[in-house]
Structures are given as structure tokens and as C-alpha cells.
Amino acid sequence: MRRMINNDMPIGKMVRVKDKLPSPEELVISEEKVKVTISLSKTSIEYFKKEAKHYHTKYQKMIRNLLDKYALQHSH
Secondary structure (H helix, E strand, C coil), X not given: CCCCCCXXXXXXXXXXXXXXXXXXXXXXCCCCCCCCCCCCCHHHHHHXXXXXXXXXXXXXXXXXXXXXXXXXXXXX
């Protein structure tokens, strides 16, 4: 018989916290932009391209919005 695991139970002194990253559909917004060059992993780019195609948007826009939300959340 397999033991059931409750993923919300504390692990020692640690406790599982809710994911703070936005979902792909939350990454579609607009603001003033500055061009930069950045190297990202192939895996990340493939993921964003797949999600962008699914939501009929551009993958660069989704990455930009993810970074904007991260910066906003951690700038306070």
C-alpha cells in the first residue's frame, strides 16, 4: 500500500508557499520599452514560443511582461 503525501504539510521548518509567478495569460500588457540584447536558454525560448502561439501573441512580449512583473513585485 502506498503512503499518501500531503504536499501542503510543513517539511521540517519549511512550509510550501504559493507560486508568485504570473500565468502565461497574465503576461500580455504594454509600456515604454528599451531595446536590450540577452542570451536565454533554448528551453526557455521554446517554452515562450509555444505559449505565445497558444495565446496568439509574441513570445518577446510575454518575456518582457514576466520581467516587468518580477521587477515590480521585488521593488517594494
